[in-house]
Amino acid sequence: MIIDLKSVQDAPRHFDFALQPDWWHPEGEDDQVLGMDGPLDVRITIYRAGTKHILEGRLSGTLRVRCDRCLEPCRHDLSKEFRLFLAPPPATAESEIELEQEDLSLDFVVSDEVDLEEIVREQIYFSLPMKVLCKENCLGLCPSCGANLNLEKCGCPKGEGHPEFSKLKSLKF
Numbered sequence: 142m143i144i145d146l147k148s149v150q151d152a153p154r155h156f157d158f159a160l161q162p163d164w165w166h167p168e169g170e171d172d173q174v175l176g177m178d179g180p181l182d183v184r185i186t187i188y189r190a191g192t193k194h195i196l197e198g199r200l201s202g203t204l205r206v207r208c209d210r211c212l213e214p215c216r217h218d219l220s221k222e223f224r225l226f227l228a229p230p231p232a233t234a235e236s237e238i239e240l241e242q243e244d245l246s247l248d249f250v251v252s253d254e255v256d257l258e259e260i261v262r263e264q265i266y267f268s269l270p271m272k273v274l275c276k277e278n279c280l281g282l283c284p285s286c287g288a289n290l291n292l293e294k295c296g297c298p299k300g301e302g303h304p305e306f307s308k309l310k311s312l313k314f
C-alpha cells in the first residue's frame with residue numbers, strides 16, 4: 142500500500158487494515174519469521190509536522206517464528222507500537238550524523254511515497270527479541286548429532302556441547 146505523503150496535509154490520515162496470513166513471504170529458508178497465525182491488525186496514522194511527516198503505528202497479531210535453539214516453529218505474540226519520522230534524506234553526510242544522534246528513529250524517505258506494507262514488514266523484524274525461544278528452557282539441538290533434545294535423548298557424550306547447554310543441563314539434574 143503506497144501512500145503519497147503530499148496527500149497528507151493538515152488533517153492526519155488514518156490507515157486501518159488487516160494483513161492476511163498469505164501476505165507474508167519469508168525471505169529465504171532461514172527467515173526467522175515463517176508466517177502469521179491469523180490476520181495481523183495494522184493501525185497507522187500519518188500527520189504532518191513542519192517539513193516532516195510523523196507516522197504512528199500499532200501492530201497486533203500472532204507470528205509463526207523459528208526457535209533460535211531448536212529451530213522448531215513456534216508462536217510469538219506481536220503487539221507493538223512504533224513511531225517514525227519521515228523526512229527527505231539530508232543533503233550532506235555531516236548532517237546525517239547529526240540527525241542520527243538527534244533521533245535514531247528518523248526514517249528517511251527518498252521520495253514522497255511510503256510503502257506501508259514495507260514499513261510493517263520492517264517493524265515485524267524489529268519486534269523480535271534478540272533470541273526467539275519456543276519456551277524459556279528449550280534444550281535446543283545436540284551439537285554433535287543434531288537431535289532435538291526437547292523430544293529425545295541422544296547417546297552423545299555429555300560435556301562436549303555448547304557451554305550454555307551444559308549449564309542448562311547441570312541446572313536440571
Ligand SMILES: [Zn+2]
Binds near residue numbers: 209275276281
Ligand atoms: Zn526451541
Ligand SMILES: [Zn+2]
Binds near residue numbers: 284285286288295296
Ligand atoms: Zn547427540
